Amino acid sequence: MNKKIKLEDVAELAGVSKATVSRVINRRGYLSQKTIEKVEAAMAELNYHPNVIAQQLHTQRTNVIGIIVPTVATPFFGELTAELEQRLFKRGYKVLVSGALNNPGKERQYLQQLLGRQVDGLIIATHNADLPEYQHANLPIVAIDRFLRADIPVVASDNYAGATAACEALIARGARHIIHTDDLSPLNAQDTARQRAYEAVMQAHGWPAYTYPSLLDPVQTRASFQRIFTEHPEVDAIFASNDLDAATLLDLAVEIGYAVPTQLQIIGYDGTQTTQRLLPQLATVVQPLSEMAAQAVELLEAKLQQRATPTEVVLPVQVKFGRTLRPLPTKKALPKQK
């Protein structure tokens, strides 16, 4: 086991060329399943592990992509990261993952290290979009739901249309006193679009709009939402800008004694697999996570190959109706329509 095993030893045992062994290791070019198995068996038998670092220095490519998200601990970013990783792996890349949350210092340090040629490119879905490193970085970057710099393409779902559809689903079911909850931190562009859509819908009806802040800390968020019910006991519907907040509101409503959906309708946002499994009754706006990941990987590959890319790709969302919404009124009972 201490004898230095070389690529040619693997090639000889497998009965293939050195180039083929190299292609199996890097999963590049056409390879039959039989060839892959022969080479892998030979590598296992010889206990051969290619020196990836030396290879990287030679090719100036790492075949590693950096992914920076707020955290992989929440359903949305956990599922997004899983989708990105799977798709990148199929194209021969591994992923360095970092959760930067509300820690711009960590994100800066992380970025500085990654920019030292440790990755071939970056996919960014962070809260700290204003870091100077994003202005200077000269490697391929794609952003998800964030604007970083004019030449960095953005993949997003249609937050404005999704929020409008959520509000209209509530109104079609008789809601009049709709309250919105949202992360109001200034860097949260996608939530701003959701809030703007809510305010536009309310204004079109001549109704007042109230947005209650969702905060980083769940306990503080719950306290913030509790004020909705004391300050606006007339509330008959809530549009929450994410499903975690919608769940908190649902629990608060039960605790306070509002019947859902007869007295209070609730609709969330995101519609992840985890939320749909844990809280299948929740109405929500489903973001096309898998498609967003696919587009981000596509754009990054284009950047890596120095092909032109669109500056923005916006994907449609879908309302998932659930038991936290009332049934639609039958036609004759509908309020007057245009």
Place this chain on the structure above:
Amino acid sequence: MNKKIKLEDVAELAGVSKATVSRVINRRGYLSQKTIEKVEAAMAELNYHPNVIAQQLHTQRTNVIGIIVPTVATPFFGELTAELEQRLFKRGYKVLVSGALNNPGKERQYLQQLLGRQVDGLIIATHNADLPEYQHANLPIVAIDRFLRADIPVVASDNYAGATAACEALIARGARHIIHTDDLSPLNAQDTARQRAYEAVMQAHGWPAYTYPSLLDPVQTRASFQRIFTEHPEVDAIFASNDLDAATLLDLAVEIGYAVPTQLQIIGYDGTQTTQRLLPQLATVVQPLSEMAAQAVELLEAKLQQRATPTEVVLPVQVKFGRTLRPLPTKKALPKQK
């Protein structure tokens, strides 16, 4: 920007030694906040990015740890990965993350690449523990909740005690016809312990034990669980081996018409932050995720420094009582006690 900036340029501008710049880049040794800031400001001004790959070839260290989990898309492994990443970053490591799920081919290929000196060590919480690569790998490895090899330490929580406590919480609240749901795939050692504990408790009471399988696909899992209610309409409690399954059972019970908790008590397992936010009413057994991550990082660091480690670290769990359990009967109404 095309002029080749070197380490000494940064050192000169920051007014520190080259060694200090190097220590700031790698966050090694004692550094004052002021020094870090001076060096980072100089690096930003010069747009300097150290060539990490060349450094790695020189030191034979990558400062990268590989994490292999089934997927970061579920609350348990998403939160575990986030905890590991944060703790490793504080110690100067970045993480390569891979979700191998039920794809041993991907895990094998991934492992073969990582073993080519692309990482300094590995933390493994995978379903594919029987891969031959784990037998041959000669770099530091720590496993979470999985047995890989006699000299690879395992961090786990006390699955047997947790499952026993879950069953006893149900029994103390009057349950007699308790059914268990579990992932019965042969490599799932931690769930085996939960099932064994359930069966031991039932046997001690002279009651029959029934375990219904939880499957990879949520739709198939729901169909499996539906059979509980047709085959055992007398069921008055369910102990689910994870919270996602408990949520499915809760939704099924509502759909079929079992009142929870008066007719049917439900307790899950894992108790992640996400579950506690989305489904705060669920009773569950809380695994000490943060502490498990801390121990895994501690053991890996010991391995990296070639210090001796325990072969196993088992951490205590805690039952979280919730609204899916009935209140404890008052003392005089209690069944006979020892």
